Amino acid sequence: MTRRILITNDDGVKSIGIGILTEIMRPYGQITVVAPFEPQSGMSAALTIGKPLRLTELKSEKNLKIYACTGTPADCVKMAMNKIFNNKAPDILVSGINHGANASVASLYSGTLGAAAEGTIYGIPSIGFSLISHDPKANFEAAIHFGKIIVDNFIKTPPKPDIYLNVNIPATTKEEIKGVKFSKQGRGQWINEFEERKDPYGSSYYWMTGEFLNIEPQNKLADHNLVSDNYISIVPHKIDTTDYQEITRLEELWKL
């Protein structure tokens, strides 16, 4: 039976990254792309509540259908499940290739990974790919070469239920890559996050900018350090974010 593949992203249906990902995935089965009309970077697992969504078919070939949705990446996955796959989960979900890193705490804000999380909740083995560059002319060579190797493994040995994979790939040649490593979500945060400007009427407005502060620069298992050192990083993320040890600790200390 033909493998049914759902592809989405957060940079929008017209982005370079989703086009490259679609080409990588073509040999693996029947492809359905459902991606946002407009860029939706930083949308996390946000859903559209309070305004309606549109779904538009852009291409319909035998093994490649492309739809655009007006919502967020997670909306796209929900729309695909409810209105295209009629609630029969596809075999895999592949999200990306994102233009820009989704390592460390960026994984929290990532629409690419919000979509992968959404697929995981439906029971679909899900994986997100990100390139460590926002440059539209960035080098996708390593992403294409190692992307296929990673997809081969992902299909043969998917993550356990309720876990999705987050792959970050340096924007370079395949020769420059030192290796592919499973790793953990690194610790970090953004600082100096807004640029203040004055509008023509003298009032302030703020653009989000920011610099990344690396909290654990020495940790060789942290994804953001690995990609800086030209490794490809793969982090398994959980849907269940409960800290079970903290339940026990606080149960003993709180007076309830």
Added chain:
Amino acid sequence: MTRRILITNDDGVKSIGIGILTEIMRPYGQITVVAPFEPQSGMSAALTIGKPLRLTELKSEKNLKIYACTGTPADCVKMAMNKIFNNKAPDILVSGINHGANASVASLYSGTLGAAAEGTIYGIPSIGFSLISHDPKANFEAAIHFGKIIVDNFIKTPPKPDIYLNVNIPATTKEEIKGVKFSKQGRGQWINEFEERKDPYGSSYYWMTGEFLNIEPQNKLADHNLVSDNYISIVPHKIDTTDYQEITRLEELWKL
């Protein structure tokens, strides 16, 4: 030294829930509210990228300052840190009281908890409160009574770094509450998620709706089951969502 308290939410600065939370918090210190102008339910940890933000002061009393921000709940926390607290983290962050449950996978989509996660990344002890009802006339009695007890404990014994608390409270009287329990994020998903309509020109559009499917109705530690049974649930959630066991398992099985 006076305790500095940041309050935010995802229902917007004018919601009933944030007004009640502000009154609960008044005895604990100096309050700064920074909340969205408009409702931002379902926004998860989304950030506003690609359009600028505005910040407006609505009230400035000695111990109560209120600001509205045009962005998401996570944007509000970033704006508070960068532009109001000048990067000196407040002592605690309290988010809510949300109108509607944030138990089970709803915690993934919740803007209330997106703000709490953002506070946690800055190192601020953070907690989110949600009421199990969307009705604007819902009963906040238990939320007010037990909210104070929970805040007392939270201030004395905050969660460990990189962990935030998610409190869900039934919309009822304090007598009806069977107890307060630490619990885990329950497993579930939404189904039948869109209502399709036709616009006046004959084209389809979709409203997000949906029914909750309870995957583990027998699990007495699951937060969504506890609140259905009139318990108050407190789940400790982690910022680091890495599954460390899965790293080891996939390292052995994948051919990399």
